[in-house]
Amino acid sequence: MTPRAGETTDKVALRRRRRALGVLGGTALVVLLGGCNLPTFWGYRGSTKQGHDEFLLYSSTVIAAIVVGLIVAVLIAWAVLRYRRRSDDLPRQFQYHIPLEITYTVVPVIIVLILFGFTVAVENQVDAVASNPTVKVDVTAFQWGWTFSYPGHVSVTGVTTEDPDPVGLDGNACAPAKDCLGPGLIIPAGETTQIHLTSKDVIHGFYVPEFNFSRYAQPGFDDQYFDLSPQHAGVFRAQCTQLCGLYHSLMFFHVVALPPAQFQSWLSSQQSLAAATTGTTGTTATSSTSSTKAAA
Amino acid sequence: MTLLADRQATHGHEHEHHEGPTGLLKWMTSTDHKLIGMNYMVTSLVMFFLAGIMALLLRAQLASPHSSFLNFQQYNALFTMHGSLMLYLFAGPFAFGGLANFILPLQVGAPDMAFPRLNALSYWLYLSGSVTMLLGFLVSGGAAAYGWVAYAPLSSVQFSPGSAPDLWILGIALTGFSAIFTGVNLVTTTFYLRAPGLTMFRLPIFTWNMLVTAILILIAFPILTAAMVLLFADRHFGTHFYTTAGGGSPILYQNLFWFFGHPEVYILALPYFGIVSDVIPVFSRKPLFGYKGMVFATMSIAALSTGVWAHHMFTTGEVLLPFFSLLSLLIAVPTGIKFFNWIGTMWRGQLIFTTPMLFCIGFLLAFLMGGLTGVMLASPPIDFATHDTYFVVAHFHQVLFGTAVYAGFAGLYYWYPKFFGRMYRESLGKWHFWLMTVGFWVTFLPQYVLGLWGMPRRVASYPSDLGWQGLNIVSTIGAYLIGISFVFLLVNLWVSWRKPVLAGDNPWDAHTLEWFAASPPVHHNFERLPPIRSERPTWDFHHPDARTVAHGNGHRTLVGAGVGPESGNGDGSA
Numbered sequence: 001m002t003p004r005a006g007e008t009t010d011k012v013a014l015r016r017r018r019r020a021l022g023v024l025g026g027t028a029l030v031v032l033l034g035g036c037n038l039p040t041f042w043g044y045r046g047s048t049k050q051g052h053d054e055f056l057l058y059s060s061t062v063i064a065a066i067v068v069g070l071i072v073a074v075l076i077a078w079a080v081l082r083y084r085r086r087s088d089d090l091p092r093q094f095q096y097h098i099p100l101e102i103t104y105t106v107v108p109v110i111i112v113l114i115l116f117g118f119t120v121a122v123e124n125q126v127d128a129v130a131s132n133p134t135v136k137v138d139v140t141a142f143q144w145g146w147t148f149s150y151p152g153h154v155s156v157t158g159v160t161t162e163d164p165d166p167v168g169l170d171g172n173a174c175a176p177a178k179d180c181l182g183p184g185l186i187i188p189a190g191e192t193t194q195i196h197l198t199s200k201d202v203i204h205g206f207y208v209p210e211f212n213f214s215r216y217a218q219p220g221f222d223d224q225y226f227d228l229s230p231q232h233a234g235v236f237r238a239q240c241t242q243l244c245g246l247y248h249s250l251m252f253f254h255v256v257a258l259p260p261a262q263f264q265s266w267l268s269s270q271q272s273l274a275a276a277t278t279g280t281t282g283t284t285a286t287s288s289t290s291s292t293k294a295a296a
Numbered sequence: 297m298t299l300l301a302d303r304q305a306t307h308g309h310e311h312e313h314h315e316g317p318t319g320l321l322k323w324m325t326s327t328d329h330k331l332i333g334m335n336y337m338v339t340s341l342v343m344f345f346l347a348g349i350m351a352l353l354l355r356a357q358l359a360s361p362h363s364s365f366l367n368f369q370q371y372n373a374l375f376t377m378h379g380s381l382m383l384y385l386f387a388g389p390f391a392f393g394g395l396a397n398f399i400l401p402l403q404v405g406a407p408d409m410a411f412p413r414l415n416a417l418s419y420w421l422y423l424s425g426s427v428t429m430l431l432g433f434l435v436s437g438g439a440a441a442y443g444w445v446a447y448a449p450l451s452s453v454q455f456s457p458g459s460a461p462d463l464w465i466l467g468i469a470l471t472g473f474s475a476i477f478t479g480v481n482l483v484t485t486t487f488y489l490r491a492p493g494l495t496m497f498r499l500p501i502f503t504w505n506m507l508v509t510a511i512l513i514l515i516a517f518p519i520l521t522a523a524m525v526l527l528f529a530d531r532h533f534g535t536h537f538y539t540t541a542g543g544g545s546p547i548l549y550q551n552l553f554w555f556f557g558h559p560e561v562y563i564l565a566l567p568y569f570g571i572v573s574d575v576i577p578v579f580s581r582k583p584l585f586g587y588k589g590m591v592f593a594t595m596s597i598a599a600l601s602t603g604v605w606a607h608h609m610f611t612t613g614e615v616l617l618p619f620f621s622l623l624s625l626l627i628a629v630p631t632g633i634k635f636f637n638w639i640g641t642m643w644r645g646q647l648i649f650t651t652p653m654l655f656c657i658g659f660l661l662a663f664l665m666g667g668l669t670g671v672m673l674a675s676p677p678i679d680f681a682t683h684d685t686y687f688v689v690a691h692f693h694q695v696l697f698g699t700a701v702y703a704g705f706a707g708l709y710y711w712y713p714k715f716f717g718r719m720y721r722e723s724l725g726k727w728h729f730w731l732m733t734v735g736f737w738v739t740f741l742p743q744y745v746l747g748l749w750g751m752p753r754r755v756a757s758y759p760s761d762l763g764w765q766g767l768n769i770v771s772t773i774g775a776y777l778i779g780i781s782f783v784f785l786l787v788n789l790w791v792s793w794r795k796p797v798l799a800g801d802n803p804w805d806a807h808t809l810e811w812f813a814a815s816p817p818v819h820h821n822f823e824r825l826p827p828i829r830s831e832r833p834t835w836d837f838h839h840p841d842a843r844t845v846a847h848g849n850g851h852r853t854l855v856g857a858g859v860g861p862e863s864g865n866g867d868g869s870a
Contacts, residue, residue: 042745042748043681043748044750051681054678054680054681057675057677058677058678058681061671061678062672065669065672068668072635072639072664073664075639076639076642076660076661076664079639079642079643079645080642080647080657083642083645083646083647085581085647085648086646087646089646090646090842091580091644091646092582092644093582093583093842094582094585094644095584095587096586096587096588097585097586097640100640101633101636104632105589105629105633115671116622116625119618119621119676119677122677123618123676123677126676126680143455178759201449201455202447203449203450203546205683205684205752207683207684207685207750207752209685209749212681213681214680214681215611215613215680216612218614219540219546220539220540220546221614226613241684241752241753242684243442243447243450243753244450245372245450246368246369246372246441248368248755249368249371249754249755249757250757
């Protein structure tokens with residue numbers, strides 16, 4: 001960069017710095033606007049609407065954390081490398097720099113408040129419960145399995161790794177096998193399912209990694225409702241995350257998001273089956289809890 | 297010119313010709329804070345090594361997806377005891393029972409703790425609590441297997457029958473009382489037994505942090521003990537505090553537990569921040585940058601820590617998310633201040649990379665990443681995605697390993713010459729540091745990724761076709777590197793015991809009063825004390841030509857020695 005007429009070198013440096021800042025800010029803006037192209041940082045993009053909101057927050061928080069972390073790490077590294085002992089002279093014994101100290105108090109407060117603002121916005125999205133969901137499912141966790149109860153006395157119960165009523169996207173058995181451990185929670189894709197979550201015995205964790213979401217299932221608490229709105233059809237592995245006793249490691253389930261028409265035909269066939277077999281509650285199945293090996 | 301205040305006038309009769317029992321009887325009956333502190337350190341280090349061996353067994357299990365190395369019951373019992381030993385019996389007692397017991401009275405220029413017999417009772421309660429908890433391994437059914445948090449109703453008699461859970465609860469209650477008594481002792485000692493001239497704002501930061509920690513102990517530990525009493529009553533007396541069947545609530549247990557549990561995190565962190573704040577200035581050959589800011593940061597961390605407990609309960613859906621999220625996020629601010637103060641201390645210093653200094657720098661990097669992922673977890677939506685996964689496991693290990701292990705062993709190496717009057721070997725110490733650092737990052741970085749992929753914590757097996765095995769093997773290798781690094785510590789202690797190299801009273805040209813005492817300190821600690829005009833009395837004494845740094849006179853101000861407004865207090869007339 002050549003100095004313009006009448007400019008001192010100081011001004012050139014300032015101009016350079018401004019230009020660099022502009023480039024940096026522009027890059028940040030592009031990254032933020034292209035939300036869908038945010039790097040995943042090993043997380044999931046979120047297959048539900050709620051999970052995708054979480055992903056945007058996660059990814060931008062990681063970017064902010066990397067920036068802050070790099071600044072601090074570079075300062076540490078600089079101090080360690082630059083100020084190695086080089087002589088026996090005592091360094092200057094300074095101890096306070098009030099403006100600097102105020103700066104590194106106020107700036108983190110601002111950063112934290114910005115993060116808090118985004119946090120509140122996203123958590124309100126994630127926690128929002130629709131007044132008219134397409135279907136309501138009661139999910140009951142127990143040692144060591146899950147029951148999924150639908151309207152019309154349809155319920156699916158499976159223990160540890162076994163899927164009593166495998167449903168797949170193509171109308172046949174669930175696949176791929178690695179994602180299909182445990183009972184299947186069948187919900188419509190592109191629509192909103194409301195889950196009512198309880199537990200029969202101890203505390204369990206309802207966790208679907210690709211939905212970026214988990215919630216405790218707690219015995220005696222009847223007020224846990226949340227919405228899942230999968231954005232596309234798919235099979236999503238899931239698992240209990242809260243330690244719940246001996247076979248906690250095997251307490252799998254999975255979520256199958258079916259295209260709406262396919263979901264409705266599955267539900268009505270199950271409902272008519274349930275109506276036909278009076279006295280029982282639809283398609284239930286159990287398996288031995290002594291199985292200690294994943295049946296993958 | 298007499299620079300030395302002679303304590304003979306006030307304490308002369310106490311330290312002359314001290315004779316008492318020797319050997320085992322001395323160990324059993326002593327009320328000397330140094331001996332009790334040493335007992336605490338040795339016991340807590342035994343707990344640390346036991347818990348470390350358990351961690352290696354857990355990592356061996358996870359190196360393959362469906363390992364039959366341990367069965368599920370053994371695995372659940374081992375991670376429960378690993379966490380319980382590390383948190384209840386090592387990280388806390390090592391700091392406030394061991395290091396603080398030994399060092400704090402020396403740093404304030406006191407002859408002993410305020411209540412020496414209570415101090416001895418603390419140790420014996422701690423030892424009996426530790427043994428009680430470990431006895432769980434010997435009863436039928438094996439040790440408690442409900443995790444170190446013992447969530448109700450899993451910890452109820454219905455879901456965790458047998459006597460091992462009772463032994464665990466009793467062990468927590470006993471060590472809880474021991475911590476409370478030590479807290480009382482530390483607070484009283486700091487307030488009432490400071491040497492003449494040692495005003496509050498001349499206290500070493502380690503003592504400041506121990507004072508604040510002790511106050512936090514007095515806030516938090518009674519809650520834990522109460523929670524355990526209620527849990528025991530639920531198990532045996534037919535009460536229903538934590539079961540909905542009788543009108544109780546499992547959430548009550550979580551609220552009580554974490555009201556202890558989160559201050560506990562800072563009870564485990566603040567002492568170690570204190571060690572780092574003492575060590576970095578000594579090996580930078582400068583005073584601590586932003587001393588007063590450091591004190592206020594410590595206090596605000598303590599205050600905020602009593603209002604963040606429910607961030608462990610975001611996924612219960614039963615807590616007010618924004619409140620606990622905001623307070624949790626705000627803790628990053630005082631912690632950040634500490635970071636910049638540590639960097640400011642090193643800035644333009646003359647850094648000497650002894651083993652304790654290396655451990656402090658290791659701490660800075662470990663805690664930096666653990667802290668940043670902690671800020672992420674303080675945001676409820678991110679917590680929903682990662683709660684109870686290996687992401688959280690990696691986060692709190694980075695934080696706790698950073699404090700209790702990096703900073704804790706920085707303290708051990710730093711004060712070792714004071715404890716025994718002899719030096720450890722620098723080369724072995726550096727081997728320990730570098731091997732442990734490689735092991736630390738290799739162990740925990742893969743766990744973040746595993747957590748983000750969806751691997752839950754506390755599982756003894758995982759599906760083989762999810763591609764999790766590779767990173768688990770890497771993590772296991774790292775854990776064994778950490779394990780091997782501690783062999784260098786043990787060899788170091790052995791070599792220094794067999795072939796002593798005398799250290800002298802003040803090998804580091806250190807700042808604080810404990811380095812003015814003999815190494816090891818004599819009975820009742822001090823024959824004499826230097827004048828105390830700043831928070832660096834020992835350094836001031838050894839650098840009479842350097843100018844004393846006085847406090848509160850604006851930034852970047854240097855004030856001449858002996859003419860500060862408070863210098864008249866320093867000549868030891870009690």
